[in-house]
Amino acid sequence: GTLAACSGDSSPTPVLVDPSGSAVAATEKKRRSTGRTRNVTLTAAPAVLDLGGGVTARSWAYGGQAPGKEIRLSVGDTLAAELSNQLPNRTTTSIHWHGLAMRNDMDGVPPVTQQSVRAGAKFTYRFVTDAPGTYFFHPHVGLQLDRGLYAPLIVEDPEEPLAYDDEWVVVLDDWVDGVTGTPDEVLAELRQGMGGMDGMSMKFMLMGAESELLCGDAGDVRYPYHLVNGRVPTDPAVHRGKPGQRVRLRLVNAGGDTAYRVALGGHRMTVTHTDGFPVEHQQVDALLIGMGERYDVLVTLGDGVFPLVALAEGKDATGMALVRTASGGAPRATVRPKELDGRILTASRLRAADDVRLPSRKVDRVHRVELTGGMDKYDWAINGKPYDMADPTASPLTIEEGQRVRLDFVNGTEMWHPMHLHGHTYQLGNTGPRKDTSIVLPRGKLSVVFDADNPGRWMLHCHNAYHAEVGMMALVAYR
Ligand code: C2O
Ligand code: CU
Numbered sequence: 028g029t030l031a032a033c034s035g036d037s038s039p040t041p042v043l044v045d046p047s048g049s050a051v052a053a054t055e056k057k058r059r060s061t062g063r064t065r066n067v068t069l070t071a072a073p074a075v076l077d078l079g080g081g082v083t084a085r086s087w088a089y090g091g092q093a094p095g096k097e098i099r100l101s102v103g104d105t106l107a108a109e110l111s112n113q114l115p116n117r118t119t120t121s122i123h124w125h126g127l128a129m130r131n132d133m134d135g136v137p138p139v140t141q142q143s144v145r146a147g148a149k150f151t152y153r154f155v156t157d158a159p160g161t162y163f164f165h166p167h168v169g170l171q172l173d174r175g176l177y178a179p180l181i182v183e184d185p186e187e188p189l190a191y192d193d194e195w196v197v198v199l200d201d202w203v204d205g206v207t208g209t210p211d212e213v214l215a216e217l218r219q220g221m222g223g224m225d226g227m228s229m230k231f232m233l234m235g236a237e238s239e240l241l242c243g244d245a246g247d248v249r250y251p252y253h254l255v256n257g258r259v260p261t262d263p264a265v266h267r268g269k270p271g272q273r274v275r276l277r278l279v280n281a282g283g284d285t286a287y288r289v290a291l292g293g294h295r296m297t298v299t300h301t302d303g304f305p306v307e308h309q310q311v312d313a314l315l316i317g318m319g320e321r322y323d324v325l326v327t328l329g330d331g332v333f334p335l336v337a338l339a340e341g342k343d344a345t346g347m348a349l350v351r352t353a354s355g356g357a358p359r360a361t362v363r364p365k366e367l368d369g370r371i372l373t374a375s376r377l378r379a380a381d382d383v384r385l386p387s388r389k390v391d392r393v394h395r396v397e398l399t400g401g402m403d404k405y406d407w408a409i410n411g412k413p414y415d416m417a418d419p420t421a422s423p424l425t426i427e428e429g430q431r432v433r434l435d436f437v438n439g440t441e442m443w444h445p446m447h448l449h450g451h452t453y454q455l456g457n458t459g460p461r462k463d464t465s466i467v468l469p470r471g472k473l474s475v476v477f478d479a480d481n482p483g484r485w486m487l488h489c490h491n492a493y494h495a496e497v498g499m500m501a502l503v504a505y506r
Pocket of ligand 1: 123125165167319447449486488490
């Protein structure tokens with residue numbers, strides 16, 4: 028099994044830190060709090076979403092819109108978010124605060140950190156926000172993220188060192204029209220009967236079965252739309268500014284199955300943050316953003332009407348928003364600015380800013396995390412073993428508080444996987460950027476390090492919603 032591969036793990040059933048125990052509470056106390064509380068209510072419910080251009084979709088969303096309304100607070104503020112589950116068909120749900128290091132019992136992963144929130148029930152998430160940055164939130168149940176249940180979460184830094192005139196949050200999403208959230212029992216049943224099915228049919232089947240439950244039809248399970256801030260490219264969201272203004276873009280990829288190459292026509296972008304954490308600035312033409320990743324960039328606006336284009340990697344389709352600083356006609360929905368083929372930035376070319384770079388020290392614990400599986404069986408897993416939600420603590424990757432931990436991702440597959448760790452922000456290599464989600468290339472390797480300073484039980488998984496759903500997950504647990 029997996030444990031045999033890691034140093035020092037001899038006991039078959041390690042005693043794990045309790046997600047709501049005293050170690051977790053003690054860590055929360057150490058977080059610097061402003062004493063202010065932001066109260067919000069988030070209602071997860073069916074909605075008819077207006078995607079622009081006359082396109083509507085019956086789906087699920089927070090507060091009737093996708094992306095849901097952003098939550099914005101200051102670092103150290105306490106977020107008190109009451110989730111009200113109004114989803115149909117006795118669907119359970121939760122909220123995971125993607126990228127934020129917070130107390131473990133508020134991380135929103137049923138059944139690992141909490142009981143799932145039943146239909147008709149409420150649950151209040153309450154935690155101190157630990158670090159400024161660009162985050163988002165979504166359920167951690169089945170494929171609900173891919174249904175439209177997501178929204179940005181911005182934690183501001185009152186001592187923000189960047190100077191800019193305006194700020195736009197840009198959320199990318201691939202849209203499967205007609206797909207619903209997850210009735211888990213049905214998915215489990217489906218999975219059992221899937222032995223001989225090829226990967227694509229299995230994936231479509233997962234989507235289709237869900238669709239049927241809510242909409243009464245199997246739906247069209249292609250990706251007909253790539254949305255930028257919830258709009259189709261023929262009727263895009265418009266950001267207005269003045270020539271010469273400096274704008275901070277906070278880019279979030281909330282898609283379930285698509286990496287985006289993003290460029291703003293006629294502009295270069297200066298990358299300032301990855302996954303919320305500052306990096307040494309770099310100028311680029313385009314950025315590659317995997318599912319779950321976030322990038323902050325600065326642009327100095329030109330004079331005109333410019334397309335902000337998100338090219339779906341490997342799918343040859345685009346999403347678009349417009350940046351307008353002058354009157355005049357808009358570019359076509361299919362425009363492909365040349366910047367998309369210019370200097371493309373990936374995370375491995377970045378360096379962490381000095382103040383967030385991890386001090387070098389000896390690594391206490393190494394876990395090898397092999398990414399396994401393939402399209403023909405759709406048997407995505409970690410270390411050859413699909414994660415079992417019914418027995419979530421069966422074979423954790425154990426760590427201990429105070430350790431410097433290294434994860435060695437080894438991708439034995441022909442696909443790339445954006446690997447996301449909950450509750451921590453790791454660093455790529457010795458000087459790379461701080462991130463919580465990173466693309467591991469096909470047949471590629473990636474080593475990341477982090478300090479074990481947030482006790483609890485944390486998921487480590489691929490942020491392709493479909494890969495995660497069939498088991499490309501593991502538990503990293505303190506003991
Ligand atoms: Cu956004 Cu467990 O992930
Ligand atoms: Cu994956």
